[in-house]
Amino acid sequence: MRKRVTVGGVINGFLLVLIAAVMLFPYLNVMATAFNDGADAALGGITIYPRVFTLENFKVILKDSKVIRATMISVCSVVVGTLFGLFVQFTAAYAFSKKSFPGKKLITVYLMIPMYISGGLIPSFILYSTLKMLNTFWMYVLPGMFNFYNMIMMRTYIKTIPDSLQEAAKIDGASEFTILWRIILPLSAPILATVSLWLAVGYWNDWTTPLYYIRSTRLQNLQYLLMRVLKESEMMTRMLADAIVSGNLNNLKVTVTPEAVKAAQVVITTIPIILIYPFLQKYFIKGVMIGAIKE
Amino acid sequence: MNDTMKKRRLWRDIKANKLIYILLLPAILTTFVFAYMPMPGIIIAFQDYKPLLGPWKSPFVGLDVFKRIFSSRMIMDSVGNTVYLNVLNLLVTFPAPILLALMLNEVRCSIFKRVIQTVSYLPYFLSWISVVGLVQTILGLYGPVNDLLALFGGSNFERILFLGQQKYFIPTYLILNLWKGTGWGTVIYLAAISGIDMQLYEAATIDGANKLQQIWHITLPAIRQTAILLLIMSIGGLFGSNFELVYALQNPYIDFEVISTAVYKIGLQQGDYPLGTALNLIQGLIGFALVATANFISKKVTDVGLW
Numbered sequence A: 001m002r003k004r005v006t007v008g009g010v011i012n013g014f015l016l017v018l019i020a021a022v023m024l025f026p027y028l029n030v031m032a033t034a035f036n037d038g039a040d041a042a043l044g045g046i047t048i049y050p051r052v053f054t055l056e057n058f059k060v061i062l063k064d065s066k067v068i069r070a071t072m073i074s075v076c077s078v079v080v081g082t083l084f085g086l087f088v089q090f091t092a093a094y095a096f097s098k099k100s101f102p103g104k105k106l107i108t109v110y111l112m113i114p115m116y117i118s119g120g121l122i123p124s125f126i127l128y129s130t131l132k133m134l135n136t137f138w139m140y141v142l143p144g145m146f147n148f149y150n151m152i153m154m155r156t157y158i159k160t161i162p163d164s165l166q167e168a169a170k171i172d173g174a175s176e177f178t179i180l181w182r183i184i185l186p187l188s189a190p191i192l193a194t195v196s197l198w199l200a201v202g203y204w205n206d207w208t209t210p211l212y213y214i215r216s217t218r219l220q221n222l223q224y225l226l227m228r229v230l231k232e233s234e235m236m237t238r239m240l241a242d243a244i245v246s247g248n249l250n251n252l253k254v255t256v257t258p259e260a261v262k263a264a265q266v267v268i269t270t271i272p273i274i275l276i277y278p279f280l281q282k283y284f285i286k287g288v289m290i291g292a293i294k295e
Numbered sequence B: 001m002n003d004t005m006k007k008r009r010l011w012r013d014i015k016a017n018k019l020i021y022i023l024l025l026p027a028i029l030t031t032f033v034f035a036y037m038p039m040p041g042i043i044i045a046f047q048d049y050k051p052l053l054g055p056w057k058s059p060f061v062g063l064d065v066f067k068r069i070f071s072s073r074m075i076m077d078s079v080g081n082t083v084y085l086n087v088l089n090l091l092v093t094f095p096a097p098i099l100l101a102l103m104l105n106e107v108r109c110s111i112f113k114r115v116i117q118t119v120s121y122l123p124y125f126l127s128w129i130s131v132v133g134l135v136q137t138i139l140g141l142y143g144p145v146n147d148l149l150a151l152f153g154g155s156n157f158e159r160i161l162f163l164g165q166q167k168y169f170i171p172t173y174l175i176l177n178l179w180k181g182t183g184w185g186t187v188i189y190l191a192a193i194s195g196i197d198m199q200l201y202e203a204a205t206i207d208g209a210n211k212l213q214q215i216w217h218i219t220l221p222a223i224r225q226t227a228i229l230l231l232i233m234s235i236g237g238l239f240g241s242n243f244e245l246v247y248a249l250q251n252p253y254i255d256f257e258v259i260s261t262a263v264y265k266i267g268l269q270q271g272d273y274p275l276g277t278a279l280n281l282i283q284g285l286i287g288f289a290l291v292a293t294a295n296f297i298s299k300k301v302t303d304v305g306l307w
Helices: A007-034 A056-062 A065-097 A104-115 A123-132 A148-159 A163-171 A176-187 A189-205 A208-213 A221-229 A233-247 A257-293 B002-016 B018-036 B039-046 B064-072 B073-093 B094-104 B108-127 B128-138 B144-153 B166-194 B198-206 B211-238 B241-251 B261-267 B273-302
Strands: none
Touching: A007 A065, A007 A123, A007 A189, A007 B094, A007 B128, A056 A065, A056 A233, A065 A148, A065 A176, A065 A189, A065 B018, A104 A148, A104 B018, A123 A208, A123 B039, A123 B108, A123 B261, A123 B273, A163 A176, A163 B198, A176 A189, A176 B018, A189 A257, A208 A221, A221 A233, A221 A257, A221 B128, A221 B241, A233 A257, A257 B064, A257 B108, A257 B128, B002 B018, B039 B108, B039 B166, B039 B241, B039 B273, B064 B073, B064 B108, B064 B273, B073 B094, B073 B166, B073 B261, B094 B108, B094 B166, B094 B211, B128 B166, B166 B211, B166 B273, B198 B211, B211 B261, B211 B273, B241 B261, B261 B273
């Protein structure tokens, strides 16, 4: 195709740049605010770069023991949750990639129903309480372990692995388990990567689990802490007071304000995703494409 | 004779597939515990629930709890709000990805296209609470939006506390949904567009069709199926609600409840388990009816359905 510069094309390109700028601007502005002196930022006029650069806002947060703990909880729930989730999803997906076995349809329906019908918030709460799961780390990981949609995505991918590979291995005397472990699992690496990314993002971004089911402050994760910082003004006052009492704010020329620390907290909570996402974008999209193909 | 043979064959098939069943066990068990076991708990919607007695021994009160739903102003408001917000949201967020996908499709320079795509997908991967964190900064009294308004507003401009006023709640909600979802929403449309035969465009060009005519007569019909399907599916979600965004945007100056925030506040915060459960149940039933209807229509119209 010839490349022609048309008026329409230029306008289109210009609009797209504008849209991208709108998409990106809030993040750049929060970054700039987070790295800017608090009192100076309170004058307004911060755009996409810090006017009076400082790291004090981050120091307030990163020296807070609550934040360190919450980060650890977040990381643990991502790691444990992703591993558990992959295991449950992959084993089921492999089973469903088989052409037929007695009860296949029944089990499919059984696993699918919860996508549309659920007991709801309070019956779940009562169940977790009966199971003594409330206020434990397992709340983050166990309830969401199986996801029908992810499983179907994996199954669709596994089905594309040629049967001849499995048959050849069978002739060589490989057991079903060996085939699964030595052939299917390694060949499923791309879909495992895709699903684990989705799982990891989901666990990292989860803040309703601690809101509903976790009282203990020791088990709250980073997203939940951000929610409290954003919604409870006394939370921020306490963090600032702690920082002053413990002498973490030693640079007296710099001022720290709740707004600036809030911005820093947003940056800390989102930075893993911002850093990782652009490099792994293609895996995310691949998942959607596979999921979009039905049967 | 025939029956026993059938049974024997079934048993043989099951034994032959032993590993399959073992592999399915984790999924079956976790689904049972975390999805099916809470379901019987719905009965507390019909009880005068006493935590000490539990859901099996608490006295039944018939439909009293449901009567309380219909006599509660706050709950009925939350139901109305939910539908109102969802309809507005659908009107705003449904066409946006189609438009953006059409625009992206016209870009010939692939690096430029990729950069725009990467940037516009990004918000989708942030949690709602982070999004609200971002918006608290840019809509702050001395944030960039107020700065911009002050620039044009002259000397007697009064800075606006956007997040502390009821009238800005719905616009903020809609804009944030647009901001977070539009980019990612293009993925599926771009996939549909990429399947279009290029010869159609070449033929149209020879026939003298301009760009807009090509979009109207070739691109749009090609993504119609996808669009209809997505539209029908989102109708199924009209009774659901985005708890995370509404809850995150709520503050003492905003009086706006949707069903899910009402369930949380009544059920878990105030501890009125039966009322919370009953409201949740009504939402679930109507939601399911909508999904089922949407699925039925979808099958009629596009031949594609959820089940």
